[in-house]
Amino acid sequence: MSVTGQRRVPVRLWRSVTVRLVVASAVLSTLTIGVVFGFLYWRAVGVVEEQAADTVASEIRGLAEHFGDSGLLGLVRSVQERSDITSEAEPVYLIVDGLGNYLAGNLMAWPPVIPPDGRWRKVELYRRGGGQPILIGARAHALPGGVRLLVGRALDGRVKIQDAIGEAVLWALAALWAMAVGGGLLLSRTILRRVDEVAAINRDVMVGDLGRRVPVRGSGDEFDRLAASMNAMLDRIEELMVGMRTVTDSIGHDLRSPLTRLRSRLERIQPSETSPTERDQALDDALGDIDATLDLLNRLLEIARAESGLQREQMTKIDVASVAVDVAELYDPTAEEAGLSIEATADQPVMLMGHGELLAQAVSNLVDNATKYARQHVRVEVSLADGSVKVSVVDDGPGIPEEDRERAIQRFVRLDPSRTGRGSGLGLSLVAAVARLHGGSLVLSDAEPGLRADMVMPISRG
Amino acid sequence: MTRKILIVEDDIETAAYMERGFVEQGYAVDRTADGREGLFLATGQDYDAVVLDRMLPGLDGLSVLKAVRAAGVQTPVLILSAMGALDERVRGLRAGSDDYLVKPFAFVELHARIDALIRRSAAGTEAPPSRLVVADLELDLLSRKVTRAGRPIPLQQREFQMLEYLMRHAGRVVTRTMLLEGVWNYHFDPQTNVIDVHISRLRQKVDKDFDSPLIHTVRGSGYMLALDG
Structure with a gap:
């Protein structure tokens, strides 16, 4: 990785998917913590309050009993004693007589919102001697003789719980955020490093180093799969580039000679020196050169199109047998004229996902070749074996020596230099390209005597 | 016009x-x-x-x-x-x-x-004909029989199709590529001029025994079926 790449890490971190995910998950966890602690708080407060309510209820029962035993005076004394104790629970007491006059306790006056029915109520009240109103929970009880008794507890425990839980929330959040950020950084660093690796190789390839490949670690993870498919793509691109280079080199080479010939021919036509018949002849020859050159170009383009694989889209289910028989029939009169016999054998239809036009052209190239070299017979056979269809064209001519067969399929190779007059040296390479387009290959072998050309193509496609 | x-x-x-x-x-x-x-x-x-x-x-x-x-x-x-x-x-x-x-x-x-x-x-506006006639040559599209001056001419399937194509374009030039496309439905150009040989075979059957040839070669372009080239 380059130095500039390193420096740009923070910016990319912020844009990176990982960091965004980490932030999103942190936000989600924060919400979860809020809900959990909120629930805890609500329950804790509830429990504390229930406890206070129970305590108050039993205290009222005790004081009522005391009133029954030792009368109003005993009750008042007992309440006065209890009011003086400042315990943690901060109890609240009040006794009033039938007219509502204060008898004892630490409240200023009887709160009108609390009827003496023994039920638990929450209310904000002023305490005797205290400045701030406080929230209390209380129960009131009516005693014989119109005396009313109120017992309550300040509910300030709530605040303490709030504080404790708030603190816990803060700590939990701090820990969570630290983990999210730390983990996220670590995770995205690891991922970004592999992304950078791929990007760096992409840059190398773009600059022109087509041989570069993304390393595959063998772990089979997503990055390995990405690397494998990228490498496959790069392989294909390199293959196409090499093919293209070969074609342009060959075209350059092969077009140069007819064009040079054409040029000199046209140059020779000097109106003052040449006779009209010579001129006509030269013009005819020039037209012939142009046609040959155009023909060459067309054939090269056909091969390039077949090799590009673009024409796979046009493949349909076709009967290869009838394609081959039709081509054989097209050549039949020509062969007969040359004293040859063409025999086409195809017992049954052989269906294949294929490009009918290109297959016909390929078979036509093979038959064309065979009729040029055969002595007496040309055989066209279509057979099925091992899930493949084999289209064979066999002649009884001189054949091709084994060491030359590989070369014969290459572009522009004419094995017999004395035959430069005919054929562009592209016929067999088109056949090979068409076979490859159909997932197969062209195999040349010895027919003893003669040449046997087999297009072998799998039929288990599509 | x-x-x-x-x-x-x-x-x-x-x-x-x-x-x-x-x-x-x-x-x-x-x-x-x-x-x-x-x-x-x-x-x-x-x-x-x-x-x-x-x-x-x-x-x-x-x-x-x-x-x-x-x-x-x-x-x-x-x-x-x-x-x-x-x-x-x-x-x-x-x-x-x-x-x-x-x-x-x-x-x-x-x-x-x-x-x-x-x-x-x-x-295009007329009904498709069931027979094509050029001079004394008749081609019946339904029975797929060809006669010239009343004499039956036996033709193979492709020969019949070629003659049909030529007769449909009677009086006009038909190029080799047109024949390849129209009769064989091939859009490529076979390296050897196979069409010429097919035509000469057809000529053997259609013209040989008759005084006036109907299938003419148009130099540099193709063929034409007509009473006189």
């Missing part, structure tokens, strides 16, 4: 070459290099045929063609294009063209095809 042709082609040299050729053959020619103007002319005037290039400034050939067809104009259209792959041909035919010729081309080829298109569209 003078036949009128519209040429929509942006390459000046090619357009001039075609115009010269058609004018020599007695056609009236309108020419434009712009797709929009081509569309305007093709929909506004009555032409016997249109030669349409695919790569055009203004509006590309296929769009022009679609617009022309959408306007209900049924003038036969031949697409002329450097794009010769089969899928390109199919796209052209789908867009509504009647024929597709790949550049580079020879004028005789273009002329023969345009001629055939005009003929076909003129005959």
